[in-house]
Amino acid sequence: MQQPGLKLEQAPPIAVPFRFFLTAPLFLLAAAALLAWSGAASFDARATPAALAVTHLVTLGYMAMVMLGAMLQILPVLVGTPVPAARAVAGAAHALLVVGAASLAAGFALGQPLATRAAAWTLGGAFAVFLVAVATALTRVAVRSATVLGMTLATAALAITVVLGLELAAMHGWGIAPPSFALRELHPAWGLAGWTGLLVAGVAYQVVPMFQMTPPYPPPLARGFPVAVFVLLAAWSAAAWHGDVPGLEATLAVLLAGGYITFAVTTLVLQIQRRRRIPDATLAFWQIGMASVALASAVWCVRAVRPEAPEALDLLIGVLAIVGGAVSVIAGMLYKIVPFLGWFHLQASVGPKGAPHMKKFLGDSPQQLHVRVHLVAVAALCAAALWPQPLVYVAAAALGASALVQFRNLVLAARFYRAELARAPATGA
Numbered sequence: 156m157q158q159p160g161l162k163l164e165q166a167p168p169i170a171v172p173f174r175f176f177l178t179a180p181l182f183l184l185a186a187a188a189l190l191a192w193s194g195a196a197s198f199d200a201r202a203t204p205a206a207l208a209v210t211h212l213v214t215l216g217y218m219a220m221v222m223l224g225a226m227l228q229i230l231p232v233l234v235g236t237p238v239p240a241a242r243a244v245a246g247a248a249h250a251l252l253v254v255g256a257a258s259l260a261a262g263f264a265l266g267q268p269l270a271t272r273a274a275a276w277t278l279g280g281a282f283a284v285f286l287v288a289v290a291t292a293l294t295r296v297a298v299r300s301a302t303v304l305g306m307t308l309a310t311a312a313l314a315i316t317v318v319l320g321l322e323l324a325a326m327h328g329w330g331i332a333p334p335s336f337a338l339r340e341l342h343p344a345w346g347l348a349g350w351t352g353l354l355v356a357g358v359a360y361q362v363v364p365m366f367q368m369t370p371p372y373p374p375p376l377a378r379g380f381p382v383a384v385f386v387l388l389a390a391w392s393a394a395a396w397h398g399d400v401p402g403l404e405a406t407l408a409v410l411l412a413g414g415y416i417t418f419a420v421t422t423l424v425l426q427i428q429r430r431r432r433i434p435d436a437t438l439a440f441w442q443i444g445m446a447s448v449a450l451a452s453a454v455w456c457v458r459a460v461r462p463e464a465p466e467a468l469d470l471l472i473g474v475l476a477i478v479g480g481a482v483s484v485i486a487g488m489l490y491k492i493v494p495f496l497g498w499f500h501l502q503a504s505v506g507p508k509g510a511p512h513m514k515k516f517l518g519d520s521p522q523q524l525h526v527r528v529h530l531v532a533v534a535a536l537c538a539a540a541l542w543p544q545p546l547v548y549v550a551a552a553a554l555g556a557s558a559l560v561q562f563r564n565l566v567l568a569a570r571f572y573r574a575e576l577a578r579a580p581a582t583g584a
């Protein structure tokens with residue numbers, strides 16, 4: 156993951172990303188607990204208060220938590236541009252995101268407008284701090300690769316998601332009607348197909364060929380996909396907002412979903428062609444993730460062209476995209492990012508030869524256990540989206556178990572790092 160000429164001083168201290176990574180599984184655990192507490196009622200319809208609370212414990216408490224922490228590290232390490240005041244930005248964004256994600260979930264679950272108002276202020280603050288710092292770093296990038304393009308468009312999509320989310324929070328917290336109720340469609344679409352999908356794609360272009368030794372992504376796809384997704388999302392948003400051209404919204408949704416199916420299938424095919432034949436947990440998580448993205452997109456096509464199809468399919472799309480797609484890829488990436496960062500910072504103390512091999516940070520079997528439990532959680536959640544009673548309890552238990560296994564694994568890796576650091580002769584890491 157190291158770029159030629161990268162200096163350790165460009166990377167923020169290791170505590171910066173680790174703080175985000177260790178908090179994330181705890182929010183997943185909270186989501187599982189809330190799912191168990193609210194039972195089948197959470198899956199009664201698409202946007203029940205419990206479903207909205209669980210959704211944001213995962214999207215903000217888990218996904219945003221890891222993606223924000225990782226971006227503060229990826230930008231200097233993978234792209235070679237330091238984030239200004241990384242330590243202060245990380246401290247503020249982390250604290251505000253923890254309070255904001257918890258308050259928004261409480262606002263939904265307990266029907267408390269005051270909690271929603273607190274969430275709007277804290278989440279607005281968290282994302283404002285993060286977006287200003289990252290946008291500044293991105294303007295200073297020297298080489299505008301496909302990864303940088305993906306990350307720039309992902310950051311823009313995140314800004315749009317946040318603005319739309321705050322408009323919706325103003326409705327829940329202060330009773331202010333949004334300019335259009337199409338925002339209820341636009342906000343999740345920009346969050347999932349915009350921000351999350353584009354960031355995953357931007358990172359995939361670098362890490363899939365590097366970790367699994369696959370051929371590179373075809374250049375037209377690597378550069379064309381982020382631009383096409385962004386333009387299609389903008390056009391689809393305009394069509395959904397105005398809603399006066401019959402069939403246009405559905406056509407654009409199908410094109411957008413088709414783009415994601417192409418990206419996911421390309422990734423799976425590249426992984427089949429990999430030269431590194433030894434399977435690992437990261438590969439398995441990417442495979443679960445890409446299969447889920449392709450399935451979510453296919454179901455979205457069905458919903459777009461057949462509005463009379465059961466509403467439960469919307470829940471299925473959400474589960475596949477959020478837990479099957481985003482949570483899987485993020486979990487897989489953490490098992491590469493955490494050992495890499497540990498090694499990267501340790502070698503400053505002991506030199507590249509003295510730092511332990513990355514595989515030493517966490518064995519394969521705890522990671523494989525996580526893959527298996529997570530796969531059960533994804534399957535159970537998909538089944539519960541269609542048949543909530545009694546499967547929602549199985550799904551909640553599996554999701555909770557997956558969160559606990561991940562938390563334990565990350566703590567083990569962090570402890571190994573601390574033990575190695577204590578043994579190191581100097582403490583520059």
Ligand code: HEM
Binds near residue numbers: 279316346351
């Ligand atoms: C500042 C941050 C955010 C705020 C304040 C916020 C707020 C909201 C609100 C108030 C709703 C309820 C809309 C309604 O009444 O129907 C909602 C729905 C939703 N949001 Fe967020 N959100 C934020 C970030 C995100 C992010 C980052 C994602 C995804 C990556 C996301 C995904 C969703 C989803 C999937 C729904 C459910 C839509 C539905 O099925 O009806 N949100 N959000």
